[in-house]
Amino acid sequence: DVVLTQTPPTLLATIGQSVSISCRSSQSLLHSNGNTYLNWLLQRTGQSPQPLIYLVSKLESGVPNRFSGSGSGTDFTLKISGVEAEDLGVYYCMQFTHYPTWTFGGGTKLELK
């Protein structure tokens, strides 16, 4: 089974600071069709998860461009260039390259310093 390991588990940031979250997979997430089905989600307190990024680096509609995703194979990164208050919450990476199984990382909680 695929395991996604996110680091750090907690991230303290000030408003305007740039931060990065790492997601490492136990298996390559490159699908035989050439796509890499690695997504990032944000779950604010008391809300359901909302999609931020799909296919490693593509922003979902309405997501600010201070969010960016990168990586390939087994190593992926989410970067926020200039944290804003509305960005606080728990970030999850998830994969469905190995469909139909969905796998989630353990989460990274972004808090204000």
Next chain:
Amino acid sequence: EVQLVESGGGLVQPGSPLKLSCAASGFTFSSNWLNWIRQAPGKGLEWVASINPDGSSTYYPDTVKGRFVVSKDNAKNTGYLQMNNLRSEDTAMYYCARTPHWGQGVMVTVSS
């Protein structure tokens, strides 16, 4: 606008069954996979079931295999998660999802 609305949650005793529903709108339900994910209080996300577009194939992790049954009624644009022999560790918020959209979730509490 894509909408997924879960219902059917509540408080049940260990060993009891419960059936969740997921009403979908804003997309062609019959052409899409439907997935269920749960989140125990204070914990992360766990995939619990997937069903293919025509409902002919279903998939589960070992933690719920043999106890949970996922289904969909394409005529009613509704998906279901039948949960049997519930355990305390099944206590969680249950979400239905169709990439990239998620419902708001429904709470299931298993306790005597």
